[in-house]
Amino acid sequence: MILLEVSNHIIEETLMLKFENVAEEKKPEAVEVTFVDFDGVLYHIFLYNISNPNGDKIKVMAHGADELLKRVYGSYLVNPESGYNVSLLYHLENLPASKDTIVHQAGMLEQNCFASVFEKYFQFQEEGKKGENRAVIHYRNDETMYV
Template sequence: MLLLQYHNLLIQSILSERFSPDSLPVSLDQVISDFDNVTYHVSTPESKSKIMISLSIRCYKDLQKYGVEKVLAQKYGPYIVSPEPGFDFSIVVDLDNLPSEPGEREQLIEQIALFKRNALAAPFEMAFDQFDELAADAKKNAIDLSVPEDSGSDVMAINYREEESIYIKPSHDRVTVIFSTVFREETDRVFGKVFLQEFVDARRRAIQNAPQVLYSSKEPPLEIRSVPGVRSSDDIGYITFVLFERHITKDRRENCISHIQIFRDYFHYHIKCSKAYMHSRMRFRVAEFLKVLNRAKPEVAEKEKKTATGRRFR
C-alpha cells in the first residue's frame, strides 16, 4: 500500500525552483490545497525577491490552546510576519538572504513544505511532554505503571474537519489518540472495518511492538464520552491508537507524530483505492462474461430458397 507523504509536494517544487541560483525573479500568486481542507497562499506581494507563504487551517484556534505558535516559532522564527488577511499564519522568505549552504537551503524548503505537519504537531508534542511529567510523578510516588490510570489529564480536542476530530489523552502509562471519522456510505464502513482488522492481525502475526489499534462504531470510547460535541450516530466511527512509552521515546517522537496525524487521510485514501480496484475487477469480469455469451450465440442459418419446380438451394 502507498504511504502518503507528509509534506506538500507543490510547495516543495515551487521553492526548489525559486531557491535555485540560476532562477530568474518572477511574480507568484498561487493558492494550494492540502489534505483536511488546508489552504496555502504562495505570493510575492511586495517584491519578486520576497516570497510569502500563508497557511489557513480550520482548527487553528484549537491549536493555539496547545502551543502551536511556540512550535511554529521554533521552526520559522526569523521568517514569521503578521498573518495575511484570511489566513492564520504567514512567513516571508527573502531570496536575497537565503542560507549560503545548499544543505541549509534544502532543510528550509523541507520545513516550509511541512507547514501543515508542523502546525498539527503542537498538541502531540504537548501531550508527549505531559506524559513525561505524569510518568515521572508516577515513578516518584511508586505507582504501578502497568495499571491504567483513570483520571489522567484533560482530553485535547482538535476539530480539524467539519464533522471529524482528533482527541489526545496523555496519562502516566500511555498516550491515547482517537480519530472520529464519518462514513458517507455503508460500503465505506465495511471496507474500513476490514482495513482496520489488518492492523490487528499484523500486530498479532509479526509486528508485536506496534501500537494497539481499536475500532468502535456509533458509540464513542469511554475516554472521550465526557468531551463536549462528541457525536453518537450510525455513520460515525472511532479509531483508537494506544501509544506506550516505547512508541514515543525521544528519538521516535517526530516520526510518530508524522505517521499518526496523516492516518485519517491514509485510511480513507485506501478505502477509495480498494473500491476502485474492485470496480475495475468487476468491469473486467463482466467484459469476459460478455465474450462468453457472444461466443455461445448460435449462427443464424440462411433461409433456403425454392424454385418453381420445388428444387431447394441457398
C-alpha cells in the same frame, strides 16, 4: 487513489524552483499560487510569502503551535496575512547556501501545526501532570482528534 505524504510537494517544488533561479542569478519571477491539499487546507504562495489558514483547525494553535512554529521557522515566521493564520516570508537576498532545509520545513507547515498538540501532551505525560489528560480538537464537522 490519493498519495499521502508527510510534506507538501507543491510548496517544496515551487520554492526550490524560485530559490534556484535566484542562486543562478536569473530574474526573480512573480509567483502567486493558491491551492488546497487533500485535507482541505488552503495555501497561498504569493511571491515568497507562504500562508496557511486553518479555519476551524485554528484550534490547534491553542495547544502551543505558536511556540513550535517560532522554534522551527524562526525569523521566517511573520504576522499572518489577512485571512490566514500562519505566514512565512523568505527574503531572496538572505537565503542560506543550502536551501533544502528551509524548503522542506515550509512543506511541513501543516504537520508542524499539529505536532504541537502531540508535543504538549507527551510532555504532560512525561512530567506526570494530572488534570491535563487530553486534547479534544474538533477538526471538521465530522472529525474530532483526541490526543
